[in-house]
Amino acid sequence: MKQRALSGKRGKTVKQTSGETRGAGQQKSSSKGGRFYWNITGFPFPLGPLLTRRTIRYEVERGSIWTFEQEQALGFSNVTTNVRMTVIKLRSGGLWVHAPIAPTKECVALVKELGLPVEHIVLPTFAVEHKLFVGPFSRAFPSAQVHVAPRQWSWPLWLPVQFFGIFPSSVLVDNDTSTPWADELEQKIFSSAVGIGPFLEVAFFHKRTRTLLTTDSVIFVPQTAPEVVREENLMEAGGPLTATVRALSGGTSEGGPEPPEEAKPQNRAGQLQLGWQRMALQILYFVPFNLLQPAGSFAAVSGKLLVSPVLKKLVFLNSRDETRRWVEDITSSWDFRRIIPAHFAAPVQAMPQDFRAAFAFVFSETEAQQPRKEGGLLGRLFGKARAVTEFPADDMRALDGLERILRQAGVLNK
Structure with a gap:
C-alpha cells in the first residue's frame, strides 16, 4: 500500500x-x-x-x-x-x-x-x-x-x-449507536480498576476502510525508528552509555566493560540503528537487561504485533476477565484488515486473529488456538498470526520487581 x-x-x-x-x-x-x-x-x-x-x-x-x-x-x-x-x-x-x-x-x-x-x-x-x-x-x-x-x-x-x-x-459509551458518527465508526470500551485508578481505552472501527483504531493496547515495533524521531537523539542513544545506564544494564558495575569491538556500530547507519534498539527497549521495559548489546532483545519484540510488556504485566494480566471480554467483542464483531495504534508503526496490516493472538495470555490454551473470527480468506491462506506474547525473562526482571513492590504497597489488586 x-x-x-x-x-x-x-x-x-x-x-x-x-x-x-x-x-x-x-x-x-x-x-x-x-x-x-x-x-x-x-x-x-x-x-x-x-x-x-x-x-x-x-x-x-x-x-x-x-x-x-x-x-x-x-x-x-x-x-x-x-x-x-x-x-x-x-x-x-x-x-x-x-x-x-x-x-x-x-x-x-x-x-x-x-x-x-x-x-x-x-x-x-x-x-x-x-x-x-x-x-x-x-x-x-x-x-x-x-x-x-x-x-x-x-x-x-x-x-x-x-x-x-x-x-x-x-x-x-460502549457500543453507542447514537453518536454522530455511528453509521461510520463503531466503538468498544475497555475499562478496569487495576490500581490507583481505572485503566481505560476506547477502540474504534472505521467500517468502510476496515480500520481498527487503538491507543496504547497494541503496538508494532518497526525495525527502524519512526521518521519524526530526531537523528541526534538516535546518535546519542547509540553512543557510549552513561555509567548509570551501564550499571543497570546486564548487571555490569559502574565503568563496566564496553561491548566487544565487533559488536560496536561501524558507521552512522549502525549507530542510528543501535540507538533505536536501545530506545525501543527502554520504552517497552523501562530497564531492559542488556543495553550494551540489545540486538537479541530487540529481535524478540520487533516486526510483530504485541501488547506492551508494561501493560501486559501491570494491567491486562490483572484484569483477565475484562480483557478477554473486550478482545472477544472486538474480534467477533469487527472484520478489520489493519490497525492504527497511537505509537510506533502504523498502519499495521493485521486481522482479528492477529489482535487476538497478541492477547493470547488472557485466554486458555484451547481458546487461544481457536479465534472466533478467522480473518477471511487471507487469514486462512497465510496461517499463523504475526504476534508475540512472551518476552525474555531477563528483560522482564525490572517489571517483575515493580509489580511485587506495587502489590506489597497495595497499589495493585491482590
Whole structure:
C-alpha cells in the first residue's frame, strides 16, 4: 500500500509495509516558530520535547484517513518515540480527530490544508500523553465538539477534565449507536480498576476502510525508528552509555566493560540503528537487561504485533476477565484488515486473529488456538498470526520487581 508523508506542501510517496517505513517528507517551514510549543506539564516529568515539535502528516487512505505524528520524550531524556493523531473524513464532509497531538502552527496548518472543517475531537483514553493536548487542540478548532472516554482521572490529584481545559460535549459509551458518527465508526470500551485508578481505552472501527483504531493496547515495533524521531537523539542513544545506564544494564558495575569491538556500530547507519534498539527497549521495559548489546532483545519484540510488556504485566494480566471480554467483542464483531495504534508503526496490516493472538495470555490454551473470527480468506491462506506474547525473562526482571513492590504497597489488586 502507499502512504504519503508530508511535513510541508510537497511530499514524497513512500512504500509502507506492515508499518515499517520511516517515510519521507519536506519541512513545512524553515522557521522554528511553526514548531514551537512550550510544554512544562505532565506528571511526574514533563512530556518532551519541551520547546519544538515537528509534525509529519501521512495519507493512509486516499482522501479519507490521515495520520499526524510528533516526537514524544519523557522529560529531558533522549529516549523518544512517536505519538500519533488519526484524522478521518466523515460522510458529512467534516473531520473526526482521534487522540490530538500538540497544536503547533505547523500541525494546525497541516490539518487546515485538508480543506475540511474539524467536527469532532475524541479523547480515547485517560493517559496523560493523549489527554494533555485535547484542550489546546480544541481551542485551535473552536467549532468542533469534544468527546471523552469515561472515568477520567489524574494522579496524584483526581481533577476534572475541565482542569485540563477540556470541555466535553459528550462522554463516550460502549457500543453507542447514537453518536454522530455511528453509521461510520463503531466503538468498544475497555475499562478496569487495576490500581490507583481505572485503566481505560476506547477502540474504534472505521467500517468502510476496515480500520481498527487503538491507543496504547497494541503496538508494532518497526525495525527502524519512526521518521519524526530526531537523528541526534538516535546518535546519542547509540553512543557510549552513561555509567548509570551501564550499571543497570546486564548487571555490569559502574565503568563496566564496553561491548566487544565487533559488536560496536561501524558507521552512522549502525549507530542510528543501535540507538533505536536501545530506545525501543527502554520504552517497552523501562530497564531492559542488556543495553550494551540489545540486538537479541530487540529481535524478540520487533516486526510483530504485541501488547506492551508494561501493560501486559501491570494491567491486562490483572484484569483477565475484562480483557478477554473486550478482545472477544472486538474480534467477533469487527472484520478489520489493519490497525492504527497511537505509537510506533502504523498502519499495521493485521486481522482479528492477529489482535487476538497478541492477547493470547488472557485466554486458555484451547481458546487461544481457536479465534472466533478467522480473518477471511487471507487469514486462512497465510496461517499463523504475526504476534508475540512472551518476552525474555531477563528483560522482564525490572517489571517483575515493580509489580511485587506495587502489590506489597497495595497499589495493585491482590
